[in-house]
Amino acid sequence: xxxxxxxxxxxxxxxxPHAGHAFEKVGADVIARYRRALGDDVHFxxxxxxxxxxxxxxxxxxxxxxxxFVDELAELWAGVWRRLEISNDDFIRTTEKRHRHAVEAIVxxxxxxxxLYVDSYAGYYCVRCxxxxxxxxxxxxxxxxxxxxxxxxxxxxxxxxxxxxxxxxLLSHLEEHPEFVQPASRRNEILRLxxxxxxxxxxxxxxxxxxxxxxxxxxxxxxxxxxxxxxYLSATGYPDEGYARWWPATLxxxxxxxxxxxxxxxxxxxxxxxxxxxxxxxAHGFVSVSGGKISKDAGSELDLDELIDRHGTDAFxxxxxxxxxxxxxxxxxxASELLDRFDQRYNAxxxxxxxxxxxxxxxxxHKYRQGSIRVGAETPLDEARASFxxxxxxxxxxYLLHEGLKEIFGLVRRANVYVDExxxxxxxxxxxxxxxxxxxxxxxxxxxxxxxAAMLGPFMPSKAAExxxxxxxxxxxxxxxxxxxxPAGASGEGAKPTTPLEVRRGPSLFPRYEPEA
RNA sequence: GGCAGGGUAGCUCAGCCUGGUAGAGCAAGGGACUCAUAAGCCCUGGGUCGCGGGUUCAAAUCCCGCCCCUGCCA
Numbered sequence: 212x213x214x215x216x217x218x219x220x221x222x223x224x225x226x227x228p229h230a231g232h233a234f235e236k237v238g239a240d241v242i243a244r245y246r247r248a249l250g251d252d253v254h255f256x257x258x259x260x261x262x263x264x265x266x267x268x269x270x271x272x273x274x275x276x277x278x279x280f281v282d283e284l285a286e287l288w289a290g291v292w293r294r295l296e297i298s299n300d301d302f303i304r305t306t307e308k309r310h311r312h313a314v315e316a317i318v319x320x321x322x323x324x325x326x327l328y329v330d331s332y333a334g335y336y337c338v339r340c341x342x343x344x345x346x347x348x349x350x351x352x353x354x355x356x357x358x359x360x361x362x363x364x365x366x367x368x369x370x371x372x373x374x375x376x377x378x379x380x381l382l383s384h385l386e387e388h389p390e391f392v393q394p395a396s397r398r399n400e401i402l403r404l405x406x407x408x409x410x411x412x413x414x415x416x417x418x419x420x421x422x423x424x425x426x427x428x429x430x431x432x433x434x435x436x437x438x439x440x441x442x443y444l445s446a447t448g449y450p451d452e453g454y455a456r457w458w459p460a461t462l463x464x465x466x467x468x469x470x471x472x473x474x475x476x477x478x479x480x481x482x483x484x485x486x487x488x489x490x491x492x493x494a495h496g497f498v499s500v501s502g503g504k505i506s507k508d509a510g511s512e513l514d515l516d517e518l519i520d521r522h523g524t525d526a527f528x529x530x531x532x533x534x535x536x537x538x539x540x541x542x543x544x545x546a547s548e549l550l551d552r553f554d555q556r557y558n559a560x561x562x563x564x565x566x567x568x569x570x571x572x573x574x575x576x577h578k579y580r581q582g583s584i585r586v587g588a589e590t591p592l593d594e595a596r597a598s599f600x601x602x603x604x605x606x607x608x609x610y611l612l613h614e615g616l617k618e619i620f621g622l623v624r625r626a627n628v629y630v631d632e633x634x635x636x637x638x639x640x641x642x643x644x645x646x647x648x649x650x651x652x653x654x655x656x657x658x659x660x661x662x663x664a665a666m667l668g669p670f671m672p673s674k675a676a677e678x679x680x681x682x683x684x685x686x687x688x689x690x691x692x693x694x695x696x697x698p699a700g701a702s703g704e705g706a707k708p709t710t711p712l713e714v715r716r717g718p719s720l721f722p723r724y725e726p727e728a
Numbered sequence: 729g730g731c732a733g734g735g736u737a738g739c740u741c742a743g744c745c746u747g748g749u750a751g752a753g754c755a756a757g758g759g760a761c762u763c764a765u766a767a768g769c770c771c772u773g774g775g776u777c778g779c780g781g782g783u784u785c786a787a788a789u790c791c792c793g794c795c796c797c798u799g800c801c802a
Contacts, residue, residue, distance in 0.1 A: 399800090572764085720765090
């Protein structure tokens, strides 16, 4: 069985999740579910980044004890992920004991390689970025990304990580493993960054109580990025026996804003500590409204809960992945454009194309065959199904989720055309003379929808399970081997079930949305 | 300022590598049908392919310059 350890960036425990956070989690969840459906041994981890000066300050501002503050937020975030049906196997928090254990181990490992040294540092520190900024980077004396906050001049004695030493090893790693940073545009950015040379970075902060004590120097805490990045390793049980059950990670999903941490600092830390490197870091883009975050600021209907409520969890998951390319950005001109687009896709693609196809197929099987269809001959629709499925798997294996989804709907569209081509209602009137042709047509439609259910499972788990159930598939989600759509190269055993399939009817899967005029 | 990507129908985008009478989906208009969620299917309208120049029998596609947008780095 193929081992597949998948992570997303852990979220900074400050504030509430918005649609942008949801995009990352849903995309990663699609990959996790897709790999499980293929039969991979998947371990999917998400979590919270709970250390750092910014968090301690926020807790103080609210008059809460810091641990209680992050506990509350962790519960809030985890609740949102449950609502979005994110199927993570673990939820790592950087305030957990297991994490501290791993951070201590990796710092010791780096120290043992001679890559940590003490030096004094003076510079501007942005609490929101949790990093030092050079004076020339400042805009009006403030962090360019957090202009509302005062930036503080900090002078202290710190531990440093000899990052500069890893420029050449990182370059050759990228040379030998072009898949290490994806998509390719991000890889090129990292290559250029490396070519420009690396400075050492600080590995500790002094006088900051909210963090992990630096091993061997209790008056220091581990620099938050070194702390945070290690979560991927701590979730495997590192450094204890058995952590290699999951490590090295197959795929880290992150936002494009934190590539340097994941594609430079993280692998350098691992090299230093003598730990294997992850397979791929995938930097996705952002979903935004006129360039800004999709938060309440952009309009109250854009609140994450409201968006999910609008057409349900599955429809929201569908919309996010369909609308925003997984390897790029999607900017909506305004809140209303986003909502119009959402409603439009919901009605056109989910209600009209897919929902109606399920409905008309089940209705015909009942009307003409009393709800039970036996295997008929292959039809042109079976050929289309195989061809769309092959493209689907290709796209999914390249993590082009939006394109995979497009293939599924290409098949749905083809099936709707097919119904009009064979006109089952006319075959039904011909009686015995056309019985075989009618069996074949209805049979291939049911097989087609079983395939659609399998392919759709990663994106819309509940609706896909419902389609599978109605098309005689039983409870639960189909895997790609027991559905009618085998992965490329496999044989399609389930494509032609030998016993008749009992097709069920039901209420509309996606009732058309008619806004109050 | 350096590097990278992009500017094609009202909207979102494909085509550009490997030049040859502009494509898809959505939205709009019309038609035939009836299994279906007044859904589906078929047809139609609509674009000086950012601007200017060059190469060529022929350029959205190749070359040069400029403008605008986005990202990364300064």
